Amino acid sequence: MARREFLSAASMATAGLMMSSVKANAEGCANGIRFGSNPDGVRMVVDLSENSAYNIFLLSNPSRVVLDLTDVTCNKATIEKDATGHVSDVRLGSGATGGGSRIVVDISSPLKVKKAFSLSPSGKFNWRLVVDLEKTSEADFAQLVGIGHAVSSMKDVNAVPKSQITTKPKEIEAAPVVATPPRKKKIILDPGHGGRDPGAIGYSGVYEKNITLAMGQELKKICERTGKYDVHLTRNSDHIVSLRGRVKKARELEGDLFISLHADSTKNKKVMGLSVYTLSENASDKEAGALADRENKADIIAGIDLGGETPEVAGILIDLAQRETMNRSAHFASLMVGEVQKAVRILKNTHRFAGFAVLKAPDIPSVLLEMGYLSNKTEEKLLRERSYRRKLANAVLTSIDDYFSAEQKASLF
Ligand SMILES: [Zn+2]
Numbered sequence: 101m102a103r104r105e106f107l108s109a110a111s112m113a114t115a116g117l118m119m120s121s122v123k124a125n126a127e128g129c130a131n132g133i134r135f136g137s138n139p140d141g142v143r144m145v146v147d148l149s150e151n152s153a154y155n156i157f158l159l160s161n162p163s164r165v166v167l168d169l170t171d172v173t174c175n176k177a178t179i180e181k182d183a184t185g186h187v188s189d190v191r192l193g194s195g196a197t198g199g200g201s202r203i204v205v206d207i208s209s210p211l212k213v214k215k216a217f218s219l220s221p222s223g224k225f226n227w228r229l230v231v232d233l234e235k236t237s238e239a240d241f242a243q244l245v246g247i248g249h250a251v252s253s254m255k256d257v258n259a260v261p262k263s264q265i266t267t268k269p270k271e272i273e274a275a276p277v278v279a280t281p282p283r284k285k286k287i288i289l290d291p292g293h294g295g296r297d298p299g300a301i302g303y304s305g306v307y308e309k310n311i312t313l314a315m316g317q318e319l320k321k322i323c324e325r326t327g328k329y330d331v332h333l334t335r336n337s338d339h340i341v342s343l344r345g346r347v348k349k350a351r352e353l354e355g356d357l358f359i360s361l362h363a364d365s366t367k368n369k370k371v372m373g374l375s376v377y378t379l380s381e382n383a384s385d386k387e388a389g390a391l392a393d394r395e396n397k398a399d400i401i402a403g404i405d406l407g408g409e410t411p412e413v414a415g416i417l418i419d420l421a422q423r424e425t426m427n428r429s430a431h432f433a434s435l436m437v438g439e440v441q442k443a444v445r446i447l448k449n450t451h452r453f454a455g456f457a458v459l460k461a462p463d464i465p466s467v468l469l470e471m472g473y474l475s476n477k478t479e480e481k482l483l484r485e486r487s488y489r490r491k492l493a494n495a496v497l498t499s500i501d502d503y504f505s506a507e508q509k510a511s512l513f
Pocket of ligand 1: 362
């Protein structure tokens with residue numbers, strides 16, 4: 101059921117993309133400008149009636165961020181005030197070259213563009229342009245003034261490192277499009293548990309933490325062999341990493357995909373099969389909810405203080421990009437299910453949803469793979485075999501390839 105729901109959402113998104121390309125010449129409009137808090141600064145979201153090329157740059161005296169939208173022409177928008185205190189005023193005007201529009205954001209402390217990307221229509225939202233502004237020093241700001249960050253079409257683009265920016269546009273003209281250098285996709289693999297926390301204990305006494313690490317290492321090797329991926333493990337030996345630490349590492353590394361690896365255990369020794377989970381505030385069923393509770397206890401078992409975790413996690417959950425990330429996670433999960441079921445035994449309703457703490461990176465599509473039941477004699481034996489893990493890893497790799505090639509195609513619209 102869950103999977104079917106996702107597929108229809110995916111086809112709706114595709115329809116949205118096609119419609120938008122058909123009416124690309126229609127007059128666009130910036131409908132609203134919103135601000136949200138972000139751990140390192142402020143996030144600005146511009147609601148658009150159309151997808152638009154854009155250019156962003158910084159100006160000084162007074163310090164401001166200028167956003168030129170090439171394809172939208174209106175100069176009226178509902179502006180929601182920034183509660184973080186970074187933005188003192190927002191002004192709208194016509195575009196630098198007569199067409200389009202210009203948004204000038206006055207800032208009260210030095211900020212720089214960390215990331216800017218477009219989001220395609222989803223749910224009640226139309227096109228959105230998201231700009232993450234991050235705190236920086238006065239000196240750094242002064243150096244960055246006038247340097248353009250131009251993007252020609254809808255696609256997720258990471259901030260272009262300064263060294264690779266070749267244009268220094270005049271204030272009047274939009275910068276020519278800066279090509280983003282090809283970059284290997286970064287995959288973060290997260291072997292569950294470790295150290296004092298063994299995770300589930302198997303039929304013959306095998307520890308989940310050892311199976312997850314062995315699988316992580318196997319998958320890393322197989323992915324890196326393709327030459328297409330840069331793969332990092334959240335732990336590469338038998339030690340404790342907090343759930344929050346795992347997410348933090350994935351974000352620091354700017355991962356493109358996050359896969360948490362686990363194996364379950366249950367009282368009913370007959371139960372076997374793999375399942376794939378993505379984040380939801382509401383668990384898809386009782387078992388999924390109970391499993392998330394079990395996995396989220398890892399920090400308590402490991403004696404890590406959870407105090408002070410809630411506000412940030414809550415903040416992250418309301419993050420405006422979370423919805424898009426959850427859709428992409430679900431897309432990846434459905435591709436993964438499609439591939440792994442050709443290779444290994446899976447549970448019924450194998451793609452489920454629950455509130456796993458480790459899946460809460462707001463901007464990285466994340467899934468949790470329960471590779472099977474260690475409480476089942478047969479499955480425990482299989483998971484201990486390297487050849488079985490390799491077979492599973494190859495299936496996961498195929499789904500990773502499918503995911504990134506689908507993303508690539510979507511970005512061509
Ligand atoms: Zn686990």
